[in-house]
Structures are given as C-alpha cells and as structure tokens.
Amino acid sequence: xxxxxxxxxxxxxxxxxxxxxxxxxxxxxxxxxxxxxxxxxxxxxxxxxxxxxxxxxxxxxxxxxxxxxxxxxxxxxxxxxxxxxxxxxxxxxxxxxxxxxxxxxxxxxxxxxxxxxxxxxxxxxxxxxxxxxxxxxxxxxxxxxxxxxxxxxxxxxxxxxxxxxxxxxxxxxxxxxxxxxxxxxxxxxxxxxxxxxxxxxxxxxxxxxxxxxxxxxxxxxxxxxxxxxxxxxxxxxxxxxxxxxxxxxxxxxxxxxxxxxxxxxxxxxxxxxxxxxxxxxxxxxxxxxxxxxxxxxxxxxxxxxxxxxxxxxxxxxxxxxxxxxxxxxxxxxxxxxxxxxxxxxxxxxxxxxxxxxxxxxxxxxxxxxxxxxxxxxxxxxxxxxxxxxxxxxxxxxxxxxxxxxxxxxxxxxxxxxxxxxxxxxxxxxxxxxxxxxxxxxxxxxxxxxxxxxxxxxxxxxxxxxxxxxxxxxxxxxxxxxxxxxxxxxxxxxx
Ligand code: FAD
Ligand code: 2HG
Ligand code: ZN
Numbered sequence: 020x021x022x023x024x025x026x027x028x029x030x031x032x033x034x035x036x037x038x039x040x041x042x043x044x045x046x047x048x049x050x051x052x053x054x055x056x057x058x059x060x061x062x063x064x065x066x067x068x069x070x071x072x073x074x075x076x077x078x079x080x081x082x083x084x085x086x087x088x089x090x091x092x093x094x095x096x097x098x099x100x101x102x103x104x105x106x107x108x109x110x111x112x113x114x115x116x117x118x119x120x121x122x123x124x125x126x127x128x129x130x131x132x133x134x135x136x137x138x139x140x141x142x143x144x145x146x147x148x149x150x151x152x153x154x155x156x157x158x159x160x161x162x163x164x165x166x167x168x169x170x171x172x173x174x175x176x177x178x179x180x181x182x183x184x185x186x187x188x189x190x191x192x193x194x195x196x197x198x199x200x201x202x203x204x205x206x207x208x209x210x211x212x213x214x215x216x217x218x219x220x221x222x223x224x225x226x227x228x229x230x231x232x233x234x235x236x237x238x239x240x241x242x243x244x245x246x247x248x249x250x251x252x253x254x255x256x257x258x259x260x261x262x263x264x265x266x267x268x269x270x271x272x273x274x275x276x277x278x279x280x281x282x283x284x285x286x287x288x289x290x291x292x293x294x295x296x297x298x299x300x301x302x303x304x305x306x307x308x309x310x311x312x313x314x315x316x317x318x319x320x321x322x323x324x325x326x327x328x329x330x331x332x333x334x335x336x337x338x339x340x341x342x343x344x345x346x347x348x349x350x351x352x353x354x355x356x357x358x359x360x361x362x363x364x365x366x367x368x369x370x371x372x373x374x375x376x377x378x379x380x381x382x383x384x385x386x387x388x389x390x391x392x393x394x395x396x397x398x399x400x401x402x403x404x405x406x407x408x409x410x411x412x413x414x415x416x417x418x419x420x421x422x423x424x425x426x427x428x429x430x431x432x433x434x435x436x437x438x439x440x441x442x443x444x445x446x447x448x449x450x451x452x453x454x455x456x457x458x459x460x461x462x463x464x465x466x467x468x469x470x471x472x473x474x475x476x477x478x479x480x481x482x483x484x485x486x487x488x489x490x491x492x493x494x495x496x497x498x499x500x501x502x503x504x505x506x507x508x509x510x511x512x513x
Pocket of ligand 1: 122130162184190195197198253473509
C-alpha cells in the first residue's frame with residue numbers, strides 16, 4: 020500500500036518477507052470490542068464527546084501533516100487529566116490494545132499516526148498552564164499546551180519559550196518533547212535536553228512517573244526524564260512538563276544576506292559567532308531553489324536585484340538596542356569589506372522582520388504545494404552540508420526538484436526532494452534511499468537531526484546507531500512496555 024511505502028521499501032533491504040500489516044510486527048494485539056468502548060466511556064466519566072468513533076471525524080487524525088502516512092484507527096480518546104491517561108493505559112496494557120499518543124499531529128516522520136488500527140490518544144484537552152515562577156523563569160504546564168499558546172502566555176510576563184518552530188500554531192509541548200524538536204532558537208538556547216527541567220509521564224502499565232522537578236541542578240541517580248525526550252511516544256505518555264524560559268529579548272534585528280558560494284556561508288558563520296557572540300539568535304540557510312519555491316507559492320517579492328545561489332537569515336536578539344545595532348553594523352561592514360556577502364537587507368521593525376522570516380518559515384508549506392515531497396533532516400559535517408544537495412541533484416537529474424535549507428548554525432540540513440506527481444513513488448524512494456543514509460553515515464552524520472525516526476526511518480536506525488546501542492534501546496523498550504502497546508512499529512526495528 021502506497022501509504023506505507025517507506026516501510027515496504029525498507030523491508031527490501033533487511034530481506035523480510037512482506038505479507039500483511041498484521042504479520043509484519045511480531046506483537047499481537049486484540050481487536051476493539053463493545054466492552055472496551057464501555058470501559059473507555061466509564062474512564063472518561065461518560066462524556067461522549069471524549070470518544071471519537073465516526074469514520075469521517077477520524078480522517079484527519081489518521082493522516083499525517085504531509086498526507087504521506089495513513090492509519091486505520093477506529094477510536095480516538097481525549098483524556099482530560101493524568102488519572103484518565105493512567106486508567107486508559109492500564110486497561111490497554113491488560114487487554115493488549117495498542118495506542119498512539121498524538122499531539123498536534125505536525126510530525127514529519129509518520130510517528131503520530133497509527134500504523135494499523137491503534138487507538139489514538141489525543142492530548143489536546145490537557146492544555147492548562149499551571150504555574151510560572153518569575154524568579155527562576157520556570158513554567159509548568161500540561162503536555163497538550165500548544166507552543167504558540169505558551170508563547171502568548173509568556174510574552175506579557177517578559178519571557179519567551181526557548182524554542183520556536185514553523186508548526187508553533189498547532190504543535191504541542193508533549194509532541195515537541197517527544198520528538199526533541201530543534202527549530203530556529205536552538206543555536207541560542209540549546210536543546211530540550213537542557214531546557215526541560217522535569218516532566219510527568221504515564222508508563223505503559225498505567226504507572227504515573229513523577230519526574231516533575233523544577234530544579235536546575237539535580238544529580239541524584241539516573242536522569243530518567245531524558246528517556247522521554249526524543250523517544251516519540253514509545254516509552255510513555257508525557258502528561259506534564261516544566262521548562263526553563265529565558266527573558267524575552269527587547270531588541271531584535273533580522274538580516275537577509277546573499278552569498279555566491281557555500282564557502283562564503285561558512286566564513287559568515289564563523290564571523291557571526293565571533294563578532295555577534297551572545298546576541299546571535301538565528302543563522303538559517305536557504306539555497307536559491309528555496310527562494311524560487313517560496314516566490315512560486317507566497318505573496319513575496321524577489322529580495323535582491325541579482326539571484327545569488329545562497330541566502331542566510333541572520334537574527335540578533337538582545338536587550339540594548341544601541342549596543343546591538345552597533346555590533347550588527349560592525350559585523351555587516353566587515354563581511355562586506357571581506358566580500359563574504361554580495362547583497363543584503365536589514366529589518367529593524369517587526370513588519371519587515373516578519374517578511375524576511377516568511378522566506379524561511381514558509382518553505383515547508385510551499386514544498387507541500389509542489390507535489391510529493393521526500394524529506395530528509397540530517398546532521399552533516401559542514402563540508403558535506405551542501406555537497407549532498409549537489410550530489411542528489413546530479414543523481415536525480417530532471418526527475419525531481421532538489422532544495423537544501425536548514426539550521427546551518429547547528430549543521431542541520433533539510434534536504435527536500437519534490438516531484439510534481441502527488442503520489443509517493445517506490446522508484447523515487449529507491450533512487451534516494453539508502454543512498455542518502457549511506458552518505459550521511461559515511462560522513463559520521465545523523466539520519467535525524469530533529470524530526471525523529473518515527474515509522475519512516477525505523478529500519479534505517481543502524482546508519483546512525485551501533486548495534487549495541489540498538490540492543491540497549493530494545494532492552495529498555497521491552498522492560499518499560501513489554502506488550503509493545505505504545506506506538507508500535509515506530510523508532511525501533513523489532
Ligand atoms: P505529533 O506530530 O502529534 O507527534 C510527534 C511524535 O510525538 C509522535 O511519535 C507521537 O506519538 C509523540 N507524542 C506526541 N505527544 C506526545 C505525548 N504527550 N507523550 C508522548 N508522546 C507524544 N521539527 C523540528 O524539530 N524543528 C522544526 O523547525 C520544525 N518545523 C516544522 C515546521 C512545520 C511547518 C511542520 C509541519 C513541522 C515542523 N517540525 C519541526 C516537525 C514537528 O512540528 C515537530 O516534530 C513537533 O515537535 C511535533 O509536535 P506535535 O505536537 O505536532 O507532535
Ligand atoms: C524547518 O526547519 C523544519 O523548517 C521543517 O524542520 C523542515 O520541511 C522540512 O524539511
Ligand atoms: Zn528544522
């Protein structure tokens with residue numbers, strides 16, 4: 020079936036015989052029956068609206084953001100609190116009913132939709148912001164809080180969320196943490212492994228694990244919360260979160276700079292880090308193909324008179340406008356003198372800043388309007404960062420449009436390959452994979468810098484992890500979820 024093409028193709032490489040979905044996994048699950056529905060109703064206090072069973076109402080939850088993966092769930096549950104999550108999981112574990120935790124369903128690797136007919140556990144009603152401490156900057160909230168909702172809550176308090184993604188209007192904190200989302204502020208504030216101070220998670224057997232620390236420093240034994248950051252709903256359901264939030268910068272500048280070679284991009288990055296230091300808050304890369312793409316789909320104007328090959332969106336964020344602008348001006352003068360940029364524009368007001376950001380933030384949405392999109396989010400050494408885009412263009416010729424963009428400041432390339440045909444094709448996947456993974460592995464990169472493994476890459480994990488690491492991950496999965504009820508067929512190849 021086309022929806023699960025990546026799985027079929029990857030199976031080819033490991034030599035598994037494909038029969039039907041149900042025999043692909045070695046774990047057997049029970050079918051939902053009327054008694055189960057009654058039990059779930061009772062757990063959810065007989066609130067009928069918390070159970071969705073209508074086929075049409077389930078469509079959007081059974082399909083991912085890219086419309087690449089489709090599940091066949093017959094039931095979605097919307098718990099209101101941790102106790103209900105715990106009772107649902109305890110019951111599912113006893114009955115061997117599998118489920119998929121789902122946040123905003125903006126994931127890009129097929130992790131948030133059912134593989135088959137798993138129950139969807141939607142976290143959307145667990146969306147309360149519980150507490151904020153203005154001295155420590157620690158905020159505590161439920162996992163279903165939408166990222167934009169938290170940003171809007173913090174803004175009048177003078178604080179901000181330490182990460183930001185294009186999907187902020189829909190993605191939830193629980194989803195962000197479960198995927199260890201990166202985004203455009205990682206360069207400045209670091210990853211969620213550092214910014215999450217505590218969380219509450221419900222284990223497969225219903226146990227509520229209280230790891231809800233708000234302490235910045237705590238060296239008592241193993242740091243168990245880290246297990247849930249990036250495990251994509253396979254080890255537990257995150258129900259609460261404590262996060263460090265930094266003060267919101269009051270002086271922001273955004274520049275769009277054009278370069279005619281990737282070597283200038285690398286030199287610009289060094290200069291941005293050394294000359295802008297603590298005020299550098301984003302250093303985002305786009306190639307010309309991305310600019311052409313967004314101009315095709317968004318109401319934006321060609322930014323410069325010429326059409327250079329490479330573009331950098333650079334942002335500074337600080338607290339002293341005069342100081343920040345002086346620093347930025349010095350930097351701009353220096354890079355122009357050195358010929359590192361061939362054109363550029365700086366925006367100090369929020370309207371023009373948001374126009375510049377649109378060039379970067381609408382790439383994913385614009386790609387979706389081009390046809391079928393094959394997405395790879397990779398960590399690569401800086402010397403191979405753009406080389407791979409060029410290698411793929413040569414390899415695919417006129418069969419596809421290949422663009423490269425990403426968080427170059429974090430060495431994270433977003434390689435996107437699109438074809439006008441709306442349908443995902445096995446031939447195209449065979450041309451790209453495993454080549455792209457082999458290339459990444461050969462250069463000691465990672466096959467997932469930020470989107471995760473999900474369903475798409477589970478059979479390719481070995482390109483970035485040793486067999487002993489995968490064995491240990493399996494051991495953890497087997498001991499924390501022996502019946503494999505949590506997000507089966509995701510992350511690990513069983
Ligand atoms: P979902 O898509 O619902 O779920 C993702 C995974 O987390 C699934 O495996 C799911 O089972 C699990 N999960 C969800 N909630 C929970 C929970 N409470 N407990 C346990 N498991 C849970 N990603 C980046 O890293 N950086 C980016 O810059 C970025 N930009 C994006 C831009 C766009 C336009 C889009 C569409 C996506 C982007 N993404 C990005 C990918 C995606 O938005 C992130 O992965 C996001 O963190 C997913 O959050 P979500 O709530 O939508 O999770
Ligand atoms: C981004 O950085 C997201 O914009 C999405 O991670 C990347 O669409 C993509 O490949
Ligand atoms: Zn990204």
